[in-house]
Amino acid sequence: MKITGLRKTDAERRTQLTRERVVAAAVELADRDGIESISMRRLARELDVEAMSLYTHVRNKDDLLDGMVDAVIGQIPTDGDGPDWKASLRRIVLAARGVVLRHPWAPRTIQTRATPGLAVLNYVNAVIGVLREGGFSVAQAHHALHILGSRALGFTQDLFDDSGALEPEAASRLASELGATHPYAVEMALAVTHTGVLGPCDDDVEFAFALDFILDGLERLRGGKPARRRPHTAT
Structure with missing residues (x-):
C-alpha cells in the first residue's frame, strides 16, 4: 500500500x-x-x-555565529545570590567553564565577535552585580573584569598546548637534547603532574587554581568593604 x-x-x-x-x-x-x-x-x-x-x-554567517555564541552563553546560570561574593562569583565562573567545555568551539568563536549579544550582556551584568553587591566600587569592578578576562566566561588561552602525554622515551630524548640549553623548560616538562605521573596538566585544576588566586587578589583590592544590601523589591 x-x-x-x-x-x-x-x-x-x-x-x-x-x-x-x-x-x-x-x-x-x-x-x-x-x-x-x-x-x-x-x-x-x-x-x-x-x-x-x-x-x-x-542575516548572514556573522549573524549566525552571534546567535550561536548567545545560545551557549545563555546556558550559564547567573544566580549570584548569597552572602559571600567570592563564593558566588566562583560558582558562576566554574559553571561557565562547564558550559564552554561542552562546546569546545565556543571560546575561539566568542573571541571573534565584535558586538555582545543579549545573553552575553546578561551574563556580564550578573558578574558585575556580584562584585557591586559584594562591596566593590564601580572602578574596582571594572578592574576586576579586566583581571578576570576570558576566565570570567570559563576559558583562557594557554601559553602552549600541553594536552599530549609525555612518553618515557620522549622524556629521555627531551632531557638529552635540550637539558643543557633549556634547563628550566625541560625541568617543567619532566615534572610530575597532578596525577603523580608524567603526562598532561589537569586543565580544570589549573583553571580553578588561577581563579582562586585572582579572587584572593580581588579580595585585597576590595579592602574588606562590607557587602551592599540589596534593594528591597516588592512582591
Whole structure:
C-alpha cells in the first residue's frame, strides 16, 4: 500500500523554521564537526531546506555565529545570590567553564565577535552585580573584569598546548637534547603532574587554581568593604 502526503514540501519546511531552530542546529553541528563545518549551505542540508530560506532568520554567517555564541552563553546560570561574593562569583565562573567545555568551539568563536549579544550582556551584568553587591566600587569592578578576562566566561588561552602525554622515551630524548640549553623548560616538562605521573596538566585544576588566586587578589583590592544590601523589591 502506497502512503502519500507524509513528505513535507520545501515551503512547509521553511515555514517551520525559526531563528532558535536554525541557531540550535548550528550549535549541534559545531559540537559534532567543529566550527569550521559551519556554512549556510551545510546548515541548510542539516535542516533539509534550501540555503536561501535560512536568510529569513539569520542575516548572514556573522549573524549566525552571534546567535550561536548567545545560545551557549545563555546556558550559564547567573544566580549570584548569597552572602559571600567570592563564593558566588566562583560558582558562576566554574559553571561557565562547564558550559564552554561542552562546546569546545565556543571560546575561539566568542573571541571573534565584535558586538555582545543579549545573553552575553546578561551574563556580564550578573558578574558585575556580584562584585557591586559584594562591596566593590564601580572602578574596582571594572578592574576586576579586566583581571578576570576570558576566565570570567570559563576559558583562557594557554601559553602552549600541553594536552599530549609525555612518553618515557620522549622524556629521555627531551632531557638529552635540550637539558643543557633549556634547563628550566625541560625541568617543567619532566615534572610530575597532578596525577603523580608524567603526562598532561589537569586543565580544570589549573583553571580553578588561577581563579582562586585572582579572587584572593580581588579580595585585597576590595579592602574588606562590607557587602551592599540589596534593594528591597516588592512582591
